[in-house]
Amino acid sequence: MxxxxxxxxxxxxxxxxxxxxxxxxxxxAWQVRESAPRSTLHAPRSAVAADTSTQSFDVGGVNVILRRVTANDVVAANLYLLGGTRLVGFDKAGIEPFLLLASERGTTGYPRDLLRRRMAELGTQVGPSADQDWTTFALRATGETFDSTWAIFADRVMRPTLDSGEVELVRSQLLNGVRQRRDDPDALLEYLADSVAYAGHPYGVEPNGTEQSIARITLADLRQFQRERMVTSRMLLVVVGNVSRPQVERLVGATLAKLPRGDFRWAPPxxxxxxxxxxxxxxxxxxxxxxxxxxxxxxxxxxxxxxxxxxxxxxxxxxxxxxxxxxxxxxxxxxxxxxxxxxxxxxxxxxxxxxxxxxxxxxxxxxxxxxxxxxxxxxxxxxxxxxxxxxxxxxxxxxxxxxxxxxxxxxxxxxxxxxxxxxxxxxxxxxxxxxxxxxxxxxxxxxxxxxxxxxxxxxxx
CATH class of the missing domain: 3.30.830.10 (Metalloenzyme, LuxS/M16 peptidase-like)
Structure with missing residues (x-):
């Protein structure tokens, strides 16, 4: 707002x-009152009309919320990878966005050049953003390009190549971004405020990492995180757009649902x-x-x-x-x-x-x-x-x-x-x-x- x-x-x-x-x-004008009375704003209201366009269901262990929107042709699919900074602590802060950014450099099914060319042809977007409670891996497509974009999206989650040279290029970009934070007073202020207010708490961990944590994350750490943490129990998929439940079930069932279940349980910190x-x-x-x-x-x-x-x-x-x-x-x-x-x-x-x-x-x-x-x-x-x-x-x-x-x-x-x-x-x-x-x-x-x-x-x- x-x-x-x-x-x-x-x-x-x-x-x-x-x-x-x-x-x-x-x-x-000012009025003298014994107490603040209630207005009609707070009168009992009728129940909210049922939202018939939204439904939730499970696909092979992946929790899905689907809202069918027919007013436009945009499809937004957000994969919420739950746990956030609680999973990594200070030493490995930023590892999940690091991993997802590195996946743009190639996967088993889409080597780097093919992946980039295909995304350019589709004109769609895929990318991560990290917060304290979860990391969001977001897909933006149209109804026509959703299936093709999903194939790349899912392969980036499931089968990133993680070539050592490409990983180092991503690390360099991340380090430059972290260093630039100190040049922006507002960005520095927010970073320090979280660190001070939440010292010793998961919210005090910078979800995008620090200069120290990004520098110490190894290729082996990234591969281990992908292998152990990309599990369906950590996933909430929310899709909003003109797509059907059978379509979503088919796409998820053929991809993310094949990942290990894991034993993660979402709870607030x-x-x-x-x-x-x-x-x-x-x-x-x-x-x-x-x-x-x-x-x-x-x-x-x-x-x-x-x-x-x-x-x-x-x-x-x-x-x-x-x-x-x-x-x-x-x-x-x-x-x-x-x-x-x-x-x-x-x-x-x-x-x-x-x-x-x-x-x-x-x-x-x-x-x-x-x-x-x-x-x-x-x-x-x-x-x-x-x-x-x-x-x-x-x-x-x-x-x-x-x-x-x-x-x-x-x-x-x-x-x-x-x-x-x-x-x-x-x-x-x-x-x-x-x-x-x-x-x-x-x-x-x-x-x-x-x-x-x-x-x-x-x-x-």
Whole structure:
């Protein structure tokens, strides 16, 4: 979602640090209230209509979710290889995307030049992306080219050649990419923030690897990982497009289903250890200073999952209004929701005046923690949130990700269909409660000039 598009609206719904006062969008004034009443937004709703276009089934041990979409000719197939950084630890961080990228250099059925020529002829795409909870191997094709692209896709998973010379070329490219991360302040900030907030936890492991881990991964390590970890018990395949179940069953049955079953069982990682207030600084000579802090959120299975998602949207609007629009202290401020099996929230800003900016940020958080938004105001925020969310998630590939997250994080793909209704159940009291419960013991990372930062200001979080 583009949070800044919500900022003006969300700012109107803000509340101050007086428990009996709330801003009324309808009346344009502060009202005295005993408590925040419920609006029709939270009235019982009829059950969500059955999603007859989506089904789940098993093909030889591979779990499959298929959504039939006939409105376009694009087919998105995402293979989620579960486990993420828990499987590898710090020493072998990045090994799975390394392996999948190396598979582009040739497989048993498609030597390098043939593979490249065939992909160019088809005009389709195959490639990996790594996150803390899983690695995604994605296919993008049309209905006409899906079968042919699948053959290459599956062979890259099952039978990569892993020629030593080609592997070294991929390693060199990966190392260059990792080194460039230090040249991008935002990329460096996010990397350090995960490392600091989740020290000793799987989420503290960089899924794409570090300079040290990529350098130490051997050809033998890659071959062993492919042999032992490419098992069907780790796989969730989500296909969205104009393809039929028999077609998917035929393709999977002839390829991925022939892999070993393995004994992997998907479960969320354990919660991180209790956060303690932290500040880590990285000195850089930059035009501005970059600040990002994380605080621990609820598990995705918890009742506060969607409440914190909405609360961070409300907070983003307040911060945008007060820090950027009114005071011109920044060009970028955000309160991101970190959507993982174990969620988190964040506080992000770039500024030349970190002390003033952080004080205003702390003040706005306190006002929302001790006040509330009006039900009507929250209803407007939620509806705008839903609109922007679905505008950004309308492609077949985005729908595949929605279905996978619902299945893996909440236990049932149908939560993706119920997403809007679940957001509408969040109340003003929920917003205040989760902001009070979770925004504390923030672990901050600061990239820039540390002489401009008063550490006592950070300690206030």
């Amino acid at each position: 583009t949070r800044h598009l919500l900022a003006a609206l969300i700012a109107l719904t803000g509340s101050v640090a007086h428990a009996q006062r709330a801003w009324s969008v309808e009346r344009g 354990p919660p991180p250890a209790a956060f303690t207030p932290t500040l880590v600084t990285e000195t850089r000579s930059l035009p501005t200073n970059y600040i990002l802090g994380y605080y621990a959120g609820p598990p995705a299975t918890g009742r506060d999952y969607h409440a914190l998602r909405i609360a961070t949207a409300v907070l983003t609007g307040r911060l945008f209004s007060e820090i950027r629009a009114k005071r011109n202290l920044t060009y970028a401020v955000d309160a991101p929701f970190i959507d993982r099996a174990q969620t988190a929230g964040g506080l992000y800003v770039t500024t030349v005046d970190p002390n003033t900016t952080l004080r205003v940020m702390r003040q706005q958080i306190a006002e929302l923690q001790n006040g509330w938004v009006t039900p009507r105001g929250l209803e407007q925020v939620v509806q705008q949130f839903i609109t922007e969310y679905f505008l950004k998630n309308e492609t077949n590939a985005d729908q595949a990700n929605q279905l996978a997250r619902a299945q893996l994080y909440q236990g049932d793909w149908r939560h993706a269909v119920q997403f809007a209704d679940e957001l509408r159940q969040v109340t003003p009291d929920d917003v205040r409660r989760v902001l009070r419960t979770y925004i504390k013991n923030v672990r901050f990372v600061y990239v820039g000039d540390p002489s401009k930062l008063d550490r006592s200001v950070v300690a206030g979080f």
